[in-house]
Amino acid sequence: MPKKGSKNEIVESNLKNKNDGSKFLELFEKSVISSEYLEEDQLIIEDQYEMAYEGIMDAYNAGLYAGLIGPVGVGKTALCRKIAQDLKRGFYWVTFSDLVRPSTLIGSFDPTLVFKVGYSPKSFVPGPFTLACLEGAVFLANEFNRGDEYVLNSLLDALEEKRLYIPQLRTWIKVHEDFFFISAMNPVELKGTRSLPQAIKDRIKVWCRLTYPSRKTEEKIVLSKCPEQELDRNALDLILDLVQRCRSYQKIEKPPSIRSSIGMAKMLISRMHRENITKPTNDLIAQVASLILPEAIDVLPGLNPVEVVRELCVEVLGFG
Ligand SMILES: Nc1ncnc2c1ncn2[C@@H]1O[C@H](COP(=O)(O)OP(=O)(O)OP(=O)(O)O)[C@@H](O)[C@H]1O
Numbered sequence: 001m002p003k004k005g006s007k008n009e010i011v012e013s014n015l016k017n018k019n020d021g022s023k024f025l026e027l028f029e030k031s032v033i034s035s036e037y038l039e040e041d042q043l044i045i046e047d048q049y050e051m052a053y054e055g056i057m058d059a060y061n062a063g064l065y066a067g068l069i070g071p072v073g074v075g076k077t078a079l080c081r082k083i084a085q086d087l088k089r090g091f092y093w094v095t096f097s098d099l100v101r102p103s104t105l106i107g108s109f110d111p112t113l114v115f116k117v118g119y120s121p122k123s124f125v126p127g128p129f130t131l132a133c134l135e136g137a138v139f140l141a142n143e144f145n146r147g148d149e150y151v152l153n154s155l156l157d158a159l160e161e162k163r164l165y166i167p168q169l170r171t172w173i174k175v176h177e178d179f180f181f182i183s184a185m186n187p188v189e190l191k192g193t194r195s196l197p198q199a200i201k202d203r204i205k206v207w208c209r210l211t212y213p214s215r216k217t218e219e220k221i222v223l224s225k226c227p228e229q230e231l232d233r234n235a236l237d238l239i240l241d242l243v244q245r246c247r248s249y250q251k252i253e254k255p256p257s258i259r260s261s262i263g264m265a266k267m268l269i270s271r272m273h274r275e276n277i278t279k280p281t282n283d284l285i286a287q288v289a290s291l292i293l294p295e296a297i298d299v300l301p302g303l304n305p306v307e308v309v310r311e312l313c314v315e316v317l318g319f320g
């Protein structure tokens with residue numbers, strides 16, 4: 001009998017799970033979430049977030065569709081989820097890429113059901129866009145400008161005429177009057193993005209922009225993600241100094257996002273726990289930065305991100 005927690009016991013337990021599949025079923029059933037379930041995320045709604053929030057809410061009340069533009073990790077998706085929560089509507093979203101096809105959005109036939117009942121609405125599995133149109137829910141087109149033009153155009157009639165064609169059923173359906181469409185995307189100059197087709201752009205009337213938050217707001221955001229009593233204020237200041245410096249540093253093309261500030265704060269707390277330290281040193285912060293920042297930034301061609309981060313750590317923290 002292997003000792004509890006020993007390597008042998010872990011291997012044995014993995015084998016058992018593989019063989020009967022019951023562990024998977026148990027975890028699966030415990031973990032299923034409805035597509036409309038939204039985890040409560042306490043957002044900081046001030047400054048630019050307040051302006052964007054109000055812009056999108058006003059668009060909703062005016063019956064207009066909205067778009068949110070901003071660089072990676074500034075809170076576009078988080079804000080859209082908050083809006084769906086506050087509107088108390090169902091929420092569906094799709095993250096666009098070349099792999100998203102019209103059927104991903106609109107739906108497709110289930111071959112087994114087709115075999116039983118033939119081609120009919122009974123064998124049709126609606127996609128998230130169709131469901132949002134029928135239920136009057138919020139549909140978030142995440143990373144909208146990474147989608148293929150042909151796919152984007154399949155949404156045109158629903159956005160303008162308030163009717164959606166389901167080609168598989170050769171049927172038009174009426175779009176619910178509460179249906180709301182929000183798109184979120186990176187600015188066009190970012191890799192992998194395209195300009196939106198003019199016809200689509202013309203149907204999204206209200207455009208809100210987000211950028212990196214002010215230092216004061218970013219501080220609140222990081223504090224909202226980390227237990228305040230565990231995060232040394234001086235260390236948080238230094239993390240934010242470093243991130244802000246990255247955002248103004250000429251050698252950096254794509255600066256770190258809020259996710260990096262949050263990541264560094266969490267990582268610092270974890271290291272302090274493991275090393276039983278109550279007061280973080282600048283050296284420790286530099287260690288954490290060297291684990292997170294090099295992969296979070298893009299530097300000018302020919303430069304090494306590890307070196308660039310080291311330079312900045314020496315400048316801001318006195319350690320590299
Ligand atoms: N106003 C805010 N209040 C609290 N947390 C925020 C706020 N804005 C952003 N965040 C946090 O920052 C992180 C990045 O946000 P989010 O994923 O929404 O960014 P994004 O702009 O959609 O990024 P991407 O371009 O990669 O899709 C998340 O952990 C989010 O919870």
Ligand SMILES: [Mg+2]
Nearest residue numbers: 076077078142
């Ligand atoms: Mg996002």
